[in-house]
Amino acid sequence: MRISTLTMYNLSVSSMNQQQAAFNKVSQQIASGKRVVSLADDPQALTQALGVRQAQALGEQYASARVGVENALAQEENALNSVTDIYSRAKTLLVQASSESLADADRSAIASELTGLYDALLGVANTRNADGRYLFGGYQDDTAPFIKDAGGAVQFVGSKQVREQQVDGNRRMAMGHNGAEVFSRVHGSAGYGVEAAMENQGAARFGTITINNPDHANFGQAYSIEFVEQAGELGYSVNGGAVQAYQQPMQIALDGIELELSGTPVAGDRFNVAPGDALNTNMFTTFERAIAVLNQPSNTESARATRANQLRSGLQQLDHGLDNVLTTRAEVGARLNELETLEVMGGTRKLSQAQTLSDLVDLNYAEASAEYSLRIVGLQAAQKSFMSIQDMSLFKLL
Template sequence: MRISTNQIFMRGLNNMLAQQMETLKLQQQMSSQKKLQSPSDDPITASKIDLMKQRINSTERLQKNRDAALGAISYEESTLSNMINVLQRVREIQVQAGNTSLSEADRKALGEEAESLLGQLQGLANTQDSNGYYLFSGGKTSTQAITRDVGGQFVYNGDETQRFQAISGGLNVAVNDNGSDLFMRIPNGNGYFTVSQTVTPNTGSGTVNSGTVVDVAAYIPDDYTLQFVLNSTNELVVLISGVNSGPVIPPTGLPDDAPLYQAGNTVTFNGIQVTITGNPDVGDAFSIQPSQNESVFSTVDRMVVNLKRPFLTAADKAVVETENHQLLDQLDAALDNILAFQSQVGARLNQLDVAEQVNGDVLQTSQETLSSLEDINLAEVAVKLELQQVYLQAAQQTFAKIQGLSLFDYI
């Protein structure tokens, strides 16, 4: 087979150009330290590189979200801890207030401290973050959470929005709790019903404890009146009736069928049990009503009012003692509620720890994969480049010799 001079020339030229291209490719890799200089070099690998970069960017955004969530949740946890400390001191004062030997001056001093603590509670409920946003206003972060209206009632001005933040693949975490759930929905009394004196002040020293529901299935919520009257033999008896239930004790509603009053008696009816102590007068009465939601601020405010009540006569002390029972139960309920939310916040902090670990693992794996796809082995490419330069030099020398060949040299 004959090969023309032109074919020999073109083959030599193409070989030299190929060696030049390969040398240039290796030089570019050494300069950029990347395997691919453009997607067209290896479209499949380029696609994998883009996917890894997207995964890394997404995970880094999630990690930033996680860090922001950590700041918000940690701030809430700290604020709730402070509120719990304040409430525990309020509860201690309420326990002290149960000491009937306290003087009015002692009670006034306790009331002033409780009033100061109430201000601290309201201030903590209106805590703002570093951006000036209110922690407990739900979605209305620019609105103060708790204020007092002209009537002295505590008002929640936020909404019930709970905001969530994506912190890891498929994992969102709540970054706030609203003040309505935290502070405003505490059932008063024992959580089922509340006990108080009726509108007409009692004159005796009888008191009724906060009671309990001993049979939930038998419990009938109603507005009950527990009253002390005389039977036909001038003995003090207990009558209980409900607005909807009618006469309960006794079912006939007749004083002669009613049980005699004895101090320390426990009375059970419609699933309810209360204990009566002291010496009530004829006509004294107590109201037993279904629990309603009350804010923790209103409860502490009631406590302040109760501490400042007259505390001289037996009747004065009976009013205070009956209210004491209610207040202690409600403070416990408020504490339990905030402690429950603090526990939830702690669980969220644990989620953030998990997210940090997961995000770190994803980033490490993705970065290692990306490096294997796009980064060169510097030593390996350096050796290849040195060898390639030898190939290029040989190709250039060969081409130069072919270019100078002529038949006239052999004549």
């Protein structure tokens, strides 16, 4: 079979082009350090690599979100630490003010320090974070979460919804707590408390609460003890029930608990007995009542009883509030620990993804070097073969 000169030239040129393309491909791989440079190199590997890169990008977003949540929780932890100090100092002051040996001027001085603590507590409650948002305001950013109403009492007006961040594939985490959870909540484990009605006129004082039977069918109920006059005798009724004789001091039985009462009440006086979360839970109100009663003169037995009752209630409420803050701090600590665990897991996952990506697209330089040398030899052989074909032309003999 006769092969034309044109065919031999075309075959030689095609062979050189193929060798040149293979050489260029290896050169490009060595220059880039990547085995897969284009989709044609390895479609399956490149598709898998794109999936890994998307997972890496998502992991970086989660890592950034974890940093933001960690910063917010760390700032909340600092704020809660300040609240703990304020409550502890307030408790110390209320214990001092409960002493009957103090003069009214001494109690006014204590009230002044309590006022300073009250203002400091309000400042902490309205703290802003690094982004300028209110730390305990929830979703509300335009106004402070705690403001004073027309009567001068501090109320929570923020949002009870808390911002959350996606910190991992299947985990959303709250960036803190709203103000109502911190300053107006009592932990469910809080025991019984007592509050004397602010309008009481008598000299009755409440004492200790003794739990005799926590398994009683009605244990955990709230009670209102109201003093009434019947047939010229002073008695009391519980939750509007039958009137019973009162003699002081005495222990009033209330379905598994007993309340100690002493002093002489008057008709209309009332004491409320209930679990801590069913009484006053607003810690600002606790401060306001304590400051008000300490600034009142105590020149009558009724005034002294009112002061003693309010201070005792205030101490109970501060105990409950402190327990709630410590519980909240424990929640913050648990979240910070979880973030640390997620960060370690994220770092491990990041290394694994990097290794997978490297296995898919990175170049094996030893193999590439050998391939590079082989392609040079192939290209040179094709070029020499072409030159030999040129020498076979009959025109050289003319």
